[in-house]
Amino acid sequence: MLIDSHCHLDRLKLDSYDGDLDAALDAARQAGVERMLCAGIDLEHADAVVDLADKYQDVYASVGIHPLEKEAAEPDLQTLLHYAAHPKVIAIGESGLDYYYSADNKERQQERFRIHLQAAEKSELPIIVHTR
Structure with missing residues (x-):
């Protein structure tokens, strides 16, 4: 069995x-x-x-904010837990730390990562960690 463990179907060309x-x-x-x-x-x-x-039986989802998403709304624990309760959401993330292009938002990334980790712990879902 092949599983694509990380795709972005919502952004697919x-x-x-x-x-x-x-x-x-x-x-x-x-x-x-x-x-x-x-x-x-x-x-x-x-x-x-x-x-x-929901639309495709063989597609599952994760919810989170990529560390390099500068324009994204900040995550809050309740919002992540709301999505995590959905039966087809099987992970939190994509989350993590990425200082490759710039370290000017280190604190912001670290705080996001902490919130994602809390959501993963409370929802008992794994976390998808983006790291570079």
């Missing part, structure tokens, strides 16, 4: 599939991918990620 996500998913299935985890990178698109998981 579909040019080679004539804009058709179903065609892209069918191609993945034909290649042997049986499950996909669509990793959320901001809360503005969390509903879209969860909706994709």
